[in-house]
Amino acid sequence: MTTAQEAQREAVKHPLDDLLRTERIPHIWCPGCGIGTAFSSCLMGMKESGIDLDNTVMVSGIGCSGRGAGYVKLDSYHTTHGRAIPFATGMKLANTDLNVVVFSGDGDLFAIGGNHFIHAARRNVDLTVVCVNNFNYGMTGGQVAATTPHLAKTTTTPLGNPDSPFNLPLLAYACGASYVARWTTLHARDLTSAIIEALANPGFSFVEVLAPCPINYGRRNKEKPLDTLRLFQEKSIIKNNAHPTELDVDWERGVVLGTFVNNPRPCSTDMYDKVCRLEEKPPKKSAA
Amino acid sequence: MTGDVACAEGALAAGCLFFGGYPITPATEVAERMSHRLPEIGGTYIQMEDEIAAMASIVGASCAGAKSMTSTSGPGFSLMMENLGLAVITETPCVVVNVQRAGPSTGLPTQGAQGDMMQARWGSHGDYEIIAMAPASAQEIFYQTIDAFNLAEKYRTPVLIMTDEVIGHMSERVVIPDAKEIKTIERVKAKGRKDRYRPYAAGALGVPPMANAGDGYKVHVTGLTHDEMGYPAMTVEAQAVMMERLMGKIQNNRDDIIRYEEFMTEDADYIIVTYGVSARTGRAAVEEARAQGIKVGMLRLITVWPFAEEKIRDLASKVKGMVTVEINLGQVHLEVERCVAGRVPVKLVGHPGGTLISPDTVIHTIKQEFGV
Numbered sequence A: 001m002t003t004a005q006e007a008q009r010e011a012v013k014h015p016l017d018d019l020l021r022t023e024r025i026p027h028i029w030c031p032g033c034g035i036g037t038a039f040s041s042c043l044m045g046m047k048e049s050g051i052d053l054d055n056t057v058m059v060s061g062i063g064c065s066g067r068g069a070g071y072v073k074l075d076s077y078h079t080t081h082g083r084a085i086p087f088a089t090g091m092k093l094a095n096t097d098l099n100v101v102v103f104s105g106d107g108d109l110f111a112i113g114g115n116h117f118i119h120a121a122r123r124n125v126d127l128t129v130v131c132v133n134n135f136n137y138g139m140t141g142g143q144v145a146a147t148t149p150h151l152a153k154t155t156t157t158p159l160g161n162p163d164s165p166f167n168l169p170l171l172a173y174a175c176g177a178s179y180v181a182r183w184t185t186l187h188a189r190d191l192t193s194a195i196i197e198a199l200a201n202p203g204f205s206f207v208e209v210l211a212p213c214p215i216n217y218g219r220r221n222k223e224k225p226l227d228t229l230r231l232f233q234e235k236s237i238i239k240n241n242a243h244p245t246e247l248d249v250d251w252e253r254g255v256v257l258g259t260f261v262n263n264p265r266p267c268s269t270d271m272y273d274k275v276c277r278l279e280e281k282p283p284k285k286s287a288a
Numbered sequence B: 001m002t003g004d005v006a007c008a009e010g011a012l013a014a015g016c017l018f019f020g021g022y023p024i025t026p027a028t029e030v031a032e033r034m035s036h037r038l039p040e041i042g043g044t045y046i047q048m049e050d051e052i053a054a055m056a057s058i059v060g061a062s063c064a065g066a067k068s069m070t071s072t073s074g075p076g077f078s079l080m081m082e083n084l085g086l087a088v089i090t091e092t093p094c095v096v097v098n099v100q101r102a103g104p105s106t107g108l109p110t111q112g113a114q115g116d117m118m119q120a121r122w123g124s125h126g127d128y129e130i131i132a133m134a135p136a137s138a139q140e141i142f143y144q145t146i147d148a149f150n151l152a153e154k155y156r157t158p159v160l161i162m163t164d165e166v167i168g169h170m171s172e173r174v175v176i177p178d179a180k181e182i183k184t185i186e187r188v189k190a191k192g193r194k195d196r197y198r199p200y201a202a203g204a205l206g207v208p209p210m211a212n213a214g215d216g217y218k219v220h221v222t223g224l225t226h227d228e229m230g231y232p233a234m235t236v237e238a239q240a241v242m243m244e245r246l247m248g249k250i251q252n253n254r255d256d257i258i259r260y261e262e263f264m265t266e267d268a269d270y271i272i273v274t275y276g277v278s279a280r281t282g283r284a285a286v287e288e289a290r291a292q293g294i295k296v297g298m299l300r301l302i303t304v305w306p307f308a309e310e311k312i313r314d315l316a317s318k319v320k321g322m323v324t325v326e327i328n329l330g331q332v333h334l335e336v337e338r339c340v341a342g343r344v345p346v347k348l349v350g351h352p353g354g355t356l357i358s359p360d361t362v363i364h365t366i367k368q369e370f371g372v
């Protein structure tokens, strides 16, 4: 690089550059996509939380959101579709010193990976799971997902979705997650704070981020990128501690955002040490 | 002890510290033993929600630095194929034990077979090389499990132990040697300047030195086709370069990886090619045939994959005929036929599964097919 280029590079330095694989930018995300905002809020939260970033890993599954792991300058693992959570569980249990963040999409975490999510939440595995919910399968071109609103149009529901979507915070709560929050990409500051809280919770933390996918979801549902953000602004209701049964994504009635669960309880590895390891035995040695 | 228990003990002797399990007959006892023993030595056992998760968890655990393992049987082995491929492409050491039972599908859950041998070779999508071993006794599964971990670490690859219900459940005398007599191999770790490390650049034997999570190298590991940095590279060229090294690190080290045993082959007119529990049939058949004056010998494959091609070709040039003995309807047999390539007649002594093949059947086939 010439000095002039370096100076220019310095001038446009992003505050998160030290956490980004800058050599891999430009990223694959479309203009107007919400993933970038969710991702940068997540990185900001990781940075501000003060956790030891040398011992922090990001694990993703497959999807547009799942590309997150590819851009973060941490030990990062881009796994198979739906399997980020069991992969992350193995990592955490093998080396409890690691902070493990899962960053992935709604299809990945709740359709193909749904079984893994409910069990990791039940065990209270010490993971921070960030789900970018863009109401569809973005990467494969906009098919119906387990989060697609009733009657919404996708490439595989051309006349509208006959099914009802998951209420993800309710699911997380029912499965035993010890931290549950939901924000939208418009609420970047709140989202960052939620990530910080989620990282501080020594157990299974779940943060849902509602995000626009203008290319595949918005376009088919007559939502321009700005319309989606307007919806996020006008139709969201911030209500911390709202009961999880009130959290259906229903834009007519309004969508509740906030922190809904923050009840730390012993995480899976603490319980394993307590129940399965006899006291006189040597302490857990860290892996080779 | 049973073969399943000996397998678990072998894993512990090899330094296994993480086991992600899911119960299935006839492999459950491996998981049970690990669940008792791992917490005693500072390791971790977890029963995952299914075999997809069990396989994913051991790949994750290995990336975090722990030698890791899972065990299963046919139906679970099918579910593991997805993340077996992930372990192959990310070059993550781990060991998968398949205590085979008769299939397809739920098949005969409590009865042995060797019907997953081609699945072991080709079960996950795409091209790849894999190491698969086949123990013939409880004592051997103990040592073979250690060997499997050593090969996994040395070559940064998943290694399969393709045993079966009979070996898994049969109780035999097993001698567990002193820890200091056991040779264990650890993965070659990344060294030197962190900014110069190329996580997928070939090291010795074509195997890249590995950085575990938390080692400070900030690696990116992906199941996508990647370049030496580990970064996704969606080009025909990157695919070719990656595949050449992935295949090459096994193919070019075949002499170090392939293990077999010969029994009375020097003067043999006929050769039995077999592996795993069927080698017991093979050995008895050799002895009985010799007693009857027929010069039969046995090639026992200890690693079934990669295939001992050179050895089979060599034997085929010296004998009058060969038989493959395996408890399936012709899987490894196809490879034997391919390597013999018509030099001598090759016959299958197979079985649909559920029981062992009797030595008499083997001798009968040799007599009938080769006119002796």
Ligand SMILES: Cc1ncc(C[n+]2csc(CCOP(=O)(O)OP(=O)(O)O)c2C)c(N)n1
Pocket: A062, A063, A064, A065, A066, A081, A104, A105, A106, A107, A108, A109, A132, A134, A136, A137, A138, A139, A140, A145
């Ligand atoms: C086993 C398997 N099935 C299907 C696919 C194809 N696929 C890739 S991404 C994806 C959906 C991703 O959706 P989501 O997790 O919501 O991520 P988004 O792209 O919307 O961010 C699918 C079905 C795959 N990669 N693997």
Ligand code: SF4
Pocket: A028, A029, A030, A032, A033, A034, A035, A064, A065, A134, A138, A139, A212, A213, A214, A215, A216, A217
């Ligand atoms: S397809 Fe949708 S989710 Fe994927 S990058 Fe484009 S806008 Fe984002």
Ligand SMILES: [Mg+2]
Pocket: A063, A105, A106, A107, A132, A133, A134, A135, A136, A137, A138, A145
């Ligand atoms: Mg999605």
